[in-house]
Structures are given as C-alpha cells and as structure tokens.
Amino acid sequence: MYHDAVNRTVHQTPLAGLDAESAEWVQTLAGTGLQREEALARLHGLLVRIALADARRRGPRQRITGPELEDLAYQAAADALLAITAKLGQFRGESRFTTWAYKFVIFEVSAKFGRHFWRHPSASLDAEHWERLPDRFGFEPERESEWRDLLTALRRAVNTELTPRQREVFVALVLNGVPLDALVVRLGSNRNAIYKMLFDARRKLRSALDANGYLGHDDTRRS
Amino acid sequence: MNDGQALDRFLQTDPRDVGCAEAMEMLHVYADLVALGAPAAERYPGIAAHLRACGPCGEDFEALLAAVGDTA
Numbered sequence: 001m002y003h004d005a006v007n008r009t010v011h012q013t014p015l016a017g018l019d020a021e022s023a024e025w026v027q028t029l030a031g032t033g034l035q036r037e038e039a040l041a042r043l044h045g046l047l048v049r050i051a052l053a054d055a056r057r058r059g060p061r062q063r064i065t066g067p068e069l070e071d072l073a074y075q076a077a078a079d080a081l082l083a084i085t086a087k088l089g090q091f092r093g094e095s096r097f098t099t100w101a102y103k104f105v106i107f108e109v110s111a112k113f114g115r116h117f118w119r120h121p122s123a124s125l126d127a128e129h130w131e132r133l134p135d136r137f138g139f140e141p142e143r144e145s146e147w148r149d150l151l152t153a154l155r156r157a158v159n160t161e162l163t164p165r166q167r168e169v170f171v172a173l174v175l176n177g178v179p180l181d182a183l184v185v186r187l188g189s190n191r192n193a194i195y196k197m198l199f200d201a202r203r204k205l206r207s208a209l210d211a212n213g214y215l216g217h218d219d220t221r222r223s
Numbered sequence: 224m225n226d227g228q229a230l231d232r233f234l235q236t237d238p239r240d241v242g243c244a245e246a247m248e249m250l251h252v253y254a255d256l257v258a259l260g261a262p263a264a265e266r267y268p269g270i271a272a273h274l275r276a277c278g279p280c281g282e283d284f285e286a287l288l289a290a291v292g293d294t295a
Binding site: 209 | 230231235236242244247252276278279287
C-alpha cells in the first residue's frame, strides 16, 4: 500500500489505476441516480464532520462559538461539496480521493475564518503597535538594555528598506496581529501574494540587520 | 535568556520555500505521503520548508492530516 501510494504520486497514474475506494468514489459521484445521491450524502456527512472539527480547533482564537461556528462549518461543507463535484474531472489520482476532497473543506473553513475576522476584528489596520514587538519576539522587559538597539534597528529597517506594500503587510501581520487570511480579504489579494510580500520583507530585514552587525550570519543573501 | 533568537528565526527565509500557491496545490499529495509514513519532506523539500514557515498553510496541513486520520 505504501509503495503503491508513492508510485502513484510519481507517475500520475490515470484514473484506471486508482485504489479501489477512490475509484468507487469517482465512479459513483460521476454517475447518476440513487447511487450518486447516496454517495453525495455520505461525502457531505464526512465534510461536515471535518469542518466542525476544524472550526472548533480554530474557533477560540477568533472567538467564534456555538451556532455561529456550526453555521460556518455547515456552509464550508456545502461549498466544498459543490466545488468537489464541479472539479471531479480534475482529480488525477495523486492521492486518495478522500484526501483530495477533504482539502476543499479545510480551505473553505480557513477562508471563512478569514472573512469572519472583520465582523468582530480584534486587530486593526490603522494603528502601528510597535510596543507589542518585544512581547511578540519574547524579549523580557527587565532586559531591555540588551534588546533595545536591535529593535530600534529593526524599526529603522522596516521604515527604510521595505516598499510601502511590504511595510503595510509587515505592520498588519507582525505588529498588529491581523491573521494572514483576514488581511487577504481586506486587501482583495490572495494568500500566496501576501505571503510572498512578507517573505521578501523578512529577507530584506534580516539582511539589513546582519549588515549592521545584528543577528547572526545572513546565509540567505544568495537566494 | 533571549538574544534575538525568536526574531532571528522569524526573519530567516528558506530559498527552497515554494510559496502558498504550490503548497496548497500539492497539499493533499503531501498529506497522504505523511499519513502513509513516506518521506514526504525529502520528496518535497520546498513544501516542507513552506509549511514550517507559513502559519495558515501549516494550519491547513495539520487540519488535513487530522481529517485523514480521523476518518480513516
């Protein structure tokens, strides 16, 4: 089983080479009639279960509980089921069918949490909470003399090295604690673009701090 | 004692990091390999690097892995 799964991944096996369970899912979902309806109901049940478990894990951080959390999970499961049936032809058998399908509902839950954040935001884009930085990186107040210069240099680098967009993303995510998926919604962007912006900002800041004698050797400069 | 290690770790970037788009595209494949005990990180070092650095993708990966285990 282990080797079969690995080999499927490498060789992009056609649908005919699917494991029996995945083949059954694809066949019944692509079919018609009662069998398809039963398969849809079974898949929906699995998606609801996963969405509820995932939402309950994420919920406390964004203070979503009770019926609101359950609504979010059920909506995520319904949206995921629609996406799965619409994209069934794109399933290439690189994984088990259920793993591929579960990915849809996980992404739906995280996206919905990102949108939900702005209903009762616990962070804003307007302020710049530089005072949170020591706590964010575990610097102890009683040792301020040891880290004050480093954070001053970091702040200077944020202001001088980053593009306006990189700075905006850094401030929102790092200083203000806005979740990345929530920032995606607010900026009308996508996760990849925001992550890339922060990735480039991190690289620039580390390079600047290293050039000024802070932190360790910058071994990412070549990248 | 904290001499900037947490900040240093946060600012470190891995050039192998594939970014969110590719990691999300391949997340089901990667999760299945991990669930089956295959050396997923060796096979996909760029995805492994990304999942270590990206909070949202890392959380999605853990959720997917939990889902696969929960419904197995």
